[in-house]
Amino acid sequence: MCSAAPQSDDILVVSGLVKHFGGIHAVDGCDFRIPVGSLVGLIGPNGAGKSTVLELVSGSYKPDRGTIVFAGEEIQGLEPNEVFDRGIARCFQIAREWPQLTVLENLLIASPVGGRDTISFGLFRRRRARALEREQRERALEILEKYRLYVVRNEFAFTLSGGQKRLLEFARIAMARPRLALLDEPMAGVNPVLQAEIERGIGELMAAGATVLLIEHNLGFVERLCHQVIIMAQGKVLAAGLMKDLRDNELVQEAYLGSVPGVS
């Protein structure tokens, strides 16, 4: 998987992005580009600002300055649902399932809305609603089978194990059919078998046409899968390129070994 070379067009262009929380400069002038169809790793030590960048791109945080251009459109300042509507879906660092909804319902929520969750659609267009629901349900069940969650499709999501919740996060993203998937440490706390599942999931996302921006601390995994890596420290991009080229980069080593001032 992921063997296709990145294309020249950029699906995401981040320029001069700044986000401060009081005196903390979480993101401090961050610039990078994500080529369409690529798998890009965003790496760096804890506190580098990686997750904040993801929050800014997904609309959960509003930037203080800078622009985020997705598929030619500026999206900084949009609400998270508007960002999703444009084709960006994300998974969270700590799984955020909807606990009192069944696993199947968790997937149905993640399908693109298209004006279906209205009172009038629920009451007056029931035939159309039922047809759409059936179509979405079948797709959701297919995805659940792929992620070995079919068996628990009728269970409340809070009953799943940690690994299953991580897979559910992935299944939700697959259901959303995004153009850009933002994955925040998908391998964190996951055993090797599940890691292989997730790796396969990333491949399937890309095969379905998604570009992937991935935060990850497992450098071997990043080197093996990613077309390109972006290295952040102290809210800035230190370097970008191929992992094998950057592995020996002094800045990168300093950032990971903790010798960059202020980085622990």
Next chain:
Amino acid sequence: MINYIVSVAIIGSVAAIFCLGVNVSWGWVGQLDLAFYAYVALGAYFVSVLELAPAVKQQNLNSSYILGLNWPFIPAVLGATALGAAGAFIVGAIALRRLRGDYIAIITASTALALAAVLSQDSSLFGGYIGLYGLPQPFNTSLHLGPRPYSYFYLGMCLVCLALVYVILEALYRSPFGRSLRAIREDDVAAAAFGRKLYWLRLRAYALGGGVGAFGGALLANYLGAWNPSSWNLIEVTLLLSAVVVGGRANSRGVIIGAVLVLSVIPEVTRLVPIVGGNADIGPAIGNILAGLLIVAVLRFRPSGLLRERRTVHTGPAVSEGITPQHRPGGAQEGVGV
């Protein structure tokens, strides 16, 4: 005795409609709405001024009211429901835009108190303290029923209305609309990240709940034949919330059971307590104690309520061969199970 039972049943079925309305914003979305009874009152006031003839200024009576359109029962009830929902929409548009949790409760409680103060003091809107009275008995100009048969008829109508509200709300609960609301209740950050418009969904649910309250209020006012500020109070909403807690949040059947238990059975049974020491309040006081004990017991032993929220269960076959046969249940229906 039978008149008494029918009267209790009418009040119980209307209370169940109220609780179903409270359940929309509290059970489905998880937002505490303390203005709910204000929408009940709006429904009652509006149905009255839509049904009554134009106000006639009477000597020694410093009250009047707006509209007075002489509308028949059904359009008046539908109009009052729409106006109650509109009132909830306006309050919700302000309260839900930026506020969350306790702050919504504070704003809605303040709204209810302010509305009660305005409507009781301003005698030109809905008759002020004197209120509105003399509502015609729905359909009885053509039915010509005596008091007892008419009370049976009204009970039947209230039960049909309760069934109608139940069916509509159940359809919505299972629809993508209801599912989105429950996702917002469970984790609004994740719901927004997957495209849910939090504000609009919350607002629609709030207006829907208010509309159901106004519908119940319209039925109650028509049954009582009159409506004034003493008919409604902020404290009433706490009883409705208690009934929802006892019955089971987000479970419509449970909510109806809770309403009947907390708002009909306990108050009526404790009426039978003999007056001790000349204190006529002992029955209602014991009723409040029993209701409180019931809530404590439910929260202690069954925190989800008597009937917990149901799961939507998919019982259809697998879509491919990717699972083992023992995991493949039979049937091809989708239903709701516990």
